[in-house]
Amino acid sequence: GAGVSQTPSNKVTEKGKYVELRCDPISGHTALYWYRQSLGQGPEFLIYFQGTGAADDSGLPNDRFFAVRPEGSVSTLKIQRTERGDSAVYLCASSPILAGGGDTQYFGPGTRLTVL
Amino acid sequence: AQKVTQAQTEISVVEKEDVTLDCVYETRDTTYYLFWYKQPPSGELVFLIRRNSFDEQNEISGRYSWNFQKSTSSFNFTITASQVVDSAVYFCALSETRYNTDKLIFGTGTRLQVFP
Numbered sequence: 001g002a003g004v005s006q007t008p009s010n011k012v013t014e015k016g017k018y019v020e021l022r023c024d025p026i027s028g029h030t031a032l033y034w035y036r037q038s039l040g041q042g043p044e045f046l047i048y049f050q051g052t053g054a055a056d057d058s059g060l061p062n063d064r065f066f067a068v069r070p071e072g073s074v075s076t077l078k079i080q081r082t083e084r085g086d087s088a089v090y091l092c093a094s095s096p097i098l099a100g101g102g103d104t105q106y107f108g109p110g111t112r113l114t115v116l
Numbered sequence: 117a118q119k120v121t122q123a124q125t126e127i128s129v130v131e132k133e134d135v136t137l138d139c140v141y142e143t144r145d146t147t148y149y150l151f152w153y154k155q156p157p158s159g160e161l162v163f164l165i166r167r168n169s170f171d172e173q174n175e176i177s178g179r180y181s182w183n184f185q186k187s188t189s190s191f192n193f194t195i196t197a198s199q200v201v202d203s204a205v206y207f208c209a210l211s212e213t214r215y216n217t218d219k220l221i222f223g224t225g226t227r228l229q230v231f232p
Contacts, residue, residue: 033219042120042207042222043161056217091161095218102149102168102211102218107161 002026004108006092012114013082021077021111025094032075033105034067035091043091049075082115089113118143120210122223129198130231137193137226139208145169149211150184150191151220156204167191198230 005024013019025032030051035043045059051072060066064082069075079086089112093105119142129135141150152164165175167184175182179196195202205227209220 031218035220040224042209042224043220044222045219048217048219056219059219089159093161102147102166102213104151104163104166105218105220106163107153109158109160 004092004094004106006090006108006111008111009109010112010114012116014116015082015084017082017115019079019082019113021079021090021113023075023077023092023108025073025075025092026096026106029094029096029106030072031095031097031103031105032069033093033095034075034077035093037089037091037110039088046077046090079113082113084115087113087115118210118212118221120208120221120223122206122208122226124226125224126227126229128229128231131200132197133230134194134196135198135228135230137195137206137208137228139191139193139223141189141191141208141210143189143210143212145212147213149213149218151209151211152182152191152193153207153209154204155207155225161207164193195228198228200230200232203228203230 032049034046037043048056049069064080067077089110091110093107095103095105121140148169150167154162181194183192205225207225209222211218
């Protein structure tokens with residue numbers, strides 16, 4: 001079946017602009033995660049959704065970052081007033097069940113965000 | 117604090133050599149999960165293995181094997197008879213279940229280059 005998809009694959013924007021990154025999880029997966037990967041580093045957790053609600057947003061770096069998942073499927077990560085330090089690859093992952101069981105997360109190809 | 121350490125930044129081998137990638141983790145939980153992911157040049161994270169903290173049996177899958185030792189908090193990954201296609205960055209990750217979120221804590225990765 002189809003894996004996790006993310007759009008766009010690449011996004012170039014100017015400092016101060018607003019961007020939206022989209023994630024379409026594997027069909028039927030209830031848990032959805034966003035991570036950010038900077039060059040040469042491992043992915044870092046941003047936010048976790050159980051269904052429609054953000055159950056853990058402890059990884060969001062500041063209030064310029066926000067994410068939604070209004071119908072419990074597709075999620076959008078929104079970044080306001082982008083800064084050059086926001087440049088990274090943003091990864092989305094989904095897993096079949098709710099958290100607590102260490103279920104495997106399946107990752108999308110990522111969106112490479114470049115802030116000029 | 118939760119932490120994953122992959123001390124080997126980069127490893128280079130010649131095809132058909134065996135290679136072991138080290139992973140050491142820190143956690144206060146008694147229930148946790150460990151993962152290995154592969155990130156080829158294309159960038160997508162590919163799931164390799166999931167292991168829970170109560171299962172210390174070593175696992176073999178084709179040319180891949182994993183050695184989990186709770187006594188040393190290590191979860192090492194060995195590739196036997198390496199191939200050029202094994203060239204990638206490999207990440208070890210830890211998931212705790214204490215807070216009902218399965219967010220992954222990643223190491224910084226080990227870049228493996230296999231030369232023909």
